[in-house]
Amino acid sequence: MKLLEVTELTKSFGGVHAVSNISFSVSAGEIVAVIGPNGAGKTTLFNLMTGVYPPTHGHIYFKGTDITSLPTHKVAALGIARTFQNLQIFNNMTVLENVMVGRHIRSRTGLLGAVFPLWPVQSEESKIVESSLEKLALTGLADKAMEPAGSLPYGQQKMLEIARAIALEPELLLLDEPAAGLNSSETRELVDIIYTLRDQGITIILVEHDMETVMEITDRLVVLNFGNKLAEGTPYEIQNNQEVITAYLGEEGF
Amino acid sequence: MKDLLRQKRLRHALILLFTLIIFAVPFLVTNNYYLSVLVIIGIHTIVVVGLCLLMGYAGQISLGHAAFYGLGAYTSGILTSTYNVSPWLAMLAGAVGTGIIAYLIGIPIFRLKEHYLALATLGLGLIIHVVLMEEVELTGGPSGLSKGIPYLSIGSLVFNNDFKYYFLVWILALLAVILANNVVHSRIGRALRSIHGSEFAAQSLGVDTGRHKLQVFALSAIYASVAGSLYAHYITFISPSPFGLMTSVQFVVMAVVGGLASIWGPILGVSVITVMAEGLKEFMPLLIPQAGGEYEIVVYGIILVVIMIFMPDGLTATLVKAYESWRYRKERPNETS
Secondary structure, X not given: OOOEEEEEEEEEEOOEEEEEEEEEEEOOOOEEEEEOOOOOOHHHHHHHHOOXXXXXXXXXXXXXXXXXXXXHHHHHHHOEEEOOOOOOOOXXXXXXXXXXXXXXXXXXXXXXXXXXXXXXXXXHHHHXXXXXXXXXXXXXXXXXOOOEHHHOOHHHHHHHHHHHHHHOOOOEEEEEOOOOOOOHHHHHHHHHHHHHHXXXXXXXXEEOOOHHHHHHHOOEEEEEEOOEEEEEEOHHHHHOXXXXXXXXXXXXXX | OHHHHHHHHHHHHHHHHHHHHHHHHHHHOOOHHHHHHHHHHHHHHHHHHHHHHHHHHOOOOOOOHHHHHHXXXXXXXXXXXXXXXXXXXXXXXXXXXXXXXXXXXXXXXXXXXXXXXXXXXXHHHHHHXXXXXXXXHHHOHHHOOOOOOOOOXXXXXEOOOHHHHHHHHHHHHHXXXXXXXXXXXXXXXXXXXXXXXOHHXXXXXXXXXXXXXXXXXXXXXHHHHHHHHHHHHHHOOOOOHHHOHHHHHXXXXXXXXXXXXXXXXXXHHHHHHHXXXXXXXXXXXXXXXXXXXXXHHHHHHHHHHHHHHHOOOHHHHHHHHHHHHHHHHHHOOOOOX
16 A cells, blocks of 8 residues: 555646646655646645645545545644745744644643643653654754754754654655755755655655755656646656656757 | 753742742732732733733734633622622632633634734624623623622631732732743643744644634633632622723733733733823823823823834843843953944
């Protein structure tokens, strides 16, 4: 059984088909990239997969369960985490607290427990801190734990989003342009983190424009153009696909 | 971890210091009028602490909190005077009832955001105020509950003067601050703050934002209701006028002045605004002899604008920053910044 299966997915905004009749699937343990020119529908696809809005047509299955039109927080509870193209850091919290929010669905303290924190609540709290610090260590932010999240430089804020997303212990991680705005050493670090996560058994789908990185780390690519699926295949196949080359470089090519 | 522990210790030290101040004050202030102002400050603090949880941490506004304050006051008033229910039981009934009402009303209201939410809560406040005015048989209408409301008591200790009531109110206010502090530093508190930070990201991490908003709305309504009950048993007579729109606005101003995202802000904000309102009552007629009660809203408006422009994080944050930069300069006397 596939981990994720997307069938005939369509999303129209007014008369515009942002995503049109897209089908693909992802197996557990894979690293898959969704690429395409600007406006190809990549982020829309991520938003559909995480229940930000319902599709106009089509279905999304996660581990065989239909998650089409499920609200975002329920999708997350099933084990799908994501990062954002435009950073969505909680600027009103510290770095550590940002990651601790990621532990939300893996902990249970309710309102009553929050008001009266007896020892079970406190021991859960220290477990949350412990595992959050682990995620910070993994993303190289351990020494920044107590700093206000908004004070981190851009590259570290992107790492923080990853730390926060994996704190959820997802089976599927969606990374929306993780390398955008990173310098080469930060990109190197990102690649290492992605490999580590894959080795931990997390399946990864990423949207990315940095082709060098994409071709290096992915097992498979899905290419979108104007909301349609243009091609699907291994990095080698995609690099030699005439249609893809045309979409990216224009009719004339080189 | 070490930093976390240090922060926690600092929080506990602040609470301890504050407790000492609370217990020292009534022995220093012997004037009954001042003591009664302090009691009102304590009661309002309880409301504003709840409101800060809602506004400062969850980032949701309410312009109708005086209604919940009124529901608590009237539940206590009616149950104790007309039905002879024990005051503590009535207070509990008010809190539970108001919490449930807030939760149920919140279900449709919290589908709205920002200005629309503000308007909806404003409408809610007005509706409840109208009910208090018009349900004459139950509430006594505009002239208020005619039967006397009994004093609160524990065993043979009757809270029948300002000195005793001061302790009761401020112990409860302190409890309100401590419990709110617990919430802020919990899983629920983080979820609430994450909604404020980015609702989109909060949902993507599995936070059921709708449910959490409702919960904190209900919790803040419970805070207001308990404060209302305390008010009813303090004044021992209630009419609808203190539970109208003006009071709701006053609560919001107090919260904003003190600083929304600080659990100590409410005490400062409530104190500043209450003392100022009392001062205005004294001096306004001297300044403008024909001024009526309406000047208050003008003054609140001006304060709100000034605070939002010059210290958007409120007084508490401004003071903390001033202290930190003072300490910074003290530690590095030779550097100029």
